[in-house]
Structure formats: structure tokens, C-alpha cells
Amino acid sequence: MKIFISSLIGGFEPFRAAARSAVTALKHEAVMAEDFPAQPNSPQIACLQGVRSADLVVLILGERYGSVQGTSNVSPTHEEFLEARDSRPVFVFVQEGITRDAQQTKFVTEVQGWQHGYFRGGFTTPEQLRDLVTGAIHEYQLAHATAPLDTGALKQSSIALLPREGRGNTIQSPVLYLAIAGGPLQNILRPAELEAPALASDLHQRALFTEPLLFDRSKGVESDIDGAALVLEQDGGSRIQLDEQGGILLRLPLEDRRPRGQHGFGGSFAIIEETVVRQLSAGIAYAAWLFERIDATQKLTHVALSARINASEHLGWRTQAEDDAQPNSGSMGFGGNEEKPPVTVSCPRAALRFDAMRLSEDLMVPLRRQRKSR
Known part of the structure; x- marks a missing residue:
């Protein structure tokens, strides 16, 4: 160059x-x-x-x-x-x-x-x-290296980490699921390493005390081994899941926590676009750190990211400015029966650090299109 x-x-x-x-x-x-x-x-x-x-x-x-x-x-x-x-x-x-x-x-x-x-x-x-x-x-x-692996298979691995989308019209607090799979696919953590208290402690401390925060400091955190995955979770809040192949699944709340009237969703009738971008950016930053923690020698050279929003099908989508202008009203969707596919992107692993904002936008825009098309 x-x-x-x-x-x-x-x-x-x-x-x-x-x-x-x-x-x-x-x-x-x-x-x-x-x-x-x-x-x-x-x-x-x-x-x-x-x-x-x-x-x-x-x-x-x-x-x-x-x-x-x-x-x-x-x-x-x-x-x-x-x-x-x-x-x-x-x-x-x-x-x-x-x-x-x-x-x-x-x-x-x-x-x-x-x-x-x-x-x-x-x-x-x-x-x-x-x-x-x-x-x-x-x-x-x-x-910006050329990926020497099957990116299609890597994307499927990240999609497999996601839970299925909640169906029906039941009102629920909106959450973002972000899954990150590393490749070439291989075991990164031995079972004993996954269960080591030091690993859970490091994940906990990072999520609770290092910006951007994933965990709410006012809530407790439960840690456990679920199958072949380490899980750290706050009741009704964020969740971190890590498996032996270095697969990461994050559950990130999307509700607007500002009090505003008596209606649901923390005072908003919509998913707020800036909140989605902020949570995507926070999740990507956490994943970049976590890969360095478990794979410092970079056996995993590439990653695939998949994202899905689980929320009431009636919940709309707004920018923060639109929500501030009309905080007590909103356009509600009619819902639909078809399940929307997760949004996916793949990239070299280092892009988690270099291009976090671009990756967040590349995931957010298709998510926005899905919600507005309901």
C-alpha cells in the first residue's frame, strides 16, 4: 500500500x-x-x-x-x-x-x-x-483481508445461535438478539476453561463496569452453565451466552426507560432507531473484547453477525426526534404471520474494532425495513 x-x-x-x-x-x-x-x-x-x-x-x-x-x-x-x-x-x-x-x-x-x-x-x-x-x-x-473460508456456512452458524422469534401479538418489552460466530469453525474453549470462575468473572466485570455497558448496575447477575454454554443474565434485562466454539449470543433490551405517561414500552409506542444502533454498537464492542479474551492468538480470523428484534408486532419504529415530537401517540403496525429472517453480515474479525459503526448501521437498516414492512 x-x-x-x-x-x-x-x-x-x-x-x-x-x-x-x-x-x-x-x-x-x-x-x-x-x-x-x-x-x-x-x-x-x-x-x-x-x-x-x-x-x-x-x-x-x-x-x-x-x-x-x-x-x-x-x-x-x-x-x-x-x-x-x-x-x-x-x-x-x-x-x-x-x-x-x-x-x-x-x-x-x-x-x-x-x-x-x-x-x-x-x-x-x-x-x-x-x-x-x-x-x-x-x-x-x-x-480488510479477503476471507479464506465459507462465509455462507459461517453466517448459518451465527443464525443457529439465535432463538426463534416470538410470535403472536402479545405485548412484550422489545429486545435485540445479536449473535456472533467466529471462523474457521473450531473449538476455542475446553469445557474446563468454559466453566472456570475467572472467565465468568471477567465477562461480568466487563459488562458491568466498562463502557459501553451491557448490564444494568442496579440489577443482580446470575451465572450458570447451560448445556455447553456459559450464560450470564439479568432478570428481564441483558443476557450473555458464550459457547466452546467462541459463539456469542447477546440479548439487549430496547425499551425506552424514560418515564412518559402510563402506556407501555417504558413510555414509547415504538422501537427507537438510535437505541437499536447504540445497542448494536455496544454488543459489537463487547464481542471484540471477548474474542481477544478467549482467542488472543486469533485462531478465529473472521466473524458473521446475525441480528433479530423480538417485540410486539404492533410496535412501530421511530427515530428519537420523531418520538420526542409526539411522545404520547404513534403509528401501530397490524402484525403479520410470516417470520422475518435474521439480518446477517460477515467480515474479518478485526472489523469488530475498526468498523463497529458501519457494521451497526448495516444491521440496523434491514431491521428497520422489516419492522416498517409489517
């Missing part, structure tokens, strides 16, 4: 050298302004062409913003970011323990608030930056 390294040059040479070292150590080509040969174009055009030629961009932000260019009204680094952000991945690294000038502070805030970027963390030394860049590029490669 060609990787463009974007940063202020003057006074930042050790950090740029560290980034170059990371890129070349992984056998990629570093594209850097100081390497450009003499050419008729301006340095501004040469750098933007360098960005366009690259597969991804490493953006390194320190204390100084740099000189503003008259044609763009931003610094060269800022212009390179604007050129790259809508067309290729951008890894962002921010220097810590320094005092930034006002323009750089504003620029850092803009970049960190950009939802589609890859913010990979802060650094203080060139050595820390080199390690961060190395890790980010390596994980990106894993996340």
Missing part, C-alpha cells in the same frame, strides 16, 4: 521518521512531501496529488498549526485532511503533554469529532508513535 504521512514538517522530523519506519517495516511505501522530486507544480498541488495516490493517510497532529495557504485559507496539513477524509481511510494520532496554538486546538477538535475517521490514540515520544502506527496499519490489513 501507499501510505501518505501528513503533518507539519519543520520541527517534527523525529515523529515523521518514526511514522516512516512503521510504514516501511510493514513493507509498504511511505509517501512524504520531503521525498517529492523537483516538479513544475506547486508544493500544494504536489502534496494533494500525493494524498490522492495513497491508499490511506496517517495524520499526525502536534502543537503547531502551520502557515495558512492563501488559496485554501487553511494549513497544508489541514488541506490534506480535507482532501482525504471523504475518499480514503485516515488514521489520526495526536501528540499529548504539549500546549497547542489556538488554530491547532480547533483543528484537533474538528478531526476528533469527525465520526468516520480512525482516531488511534495519543503519543508523547517518537517510539510510541511508531508502535501506534505499526499496530493501526497491521489491524487495518487484517480488517
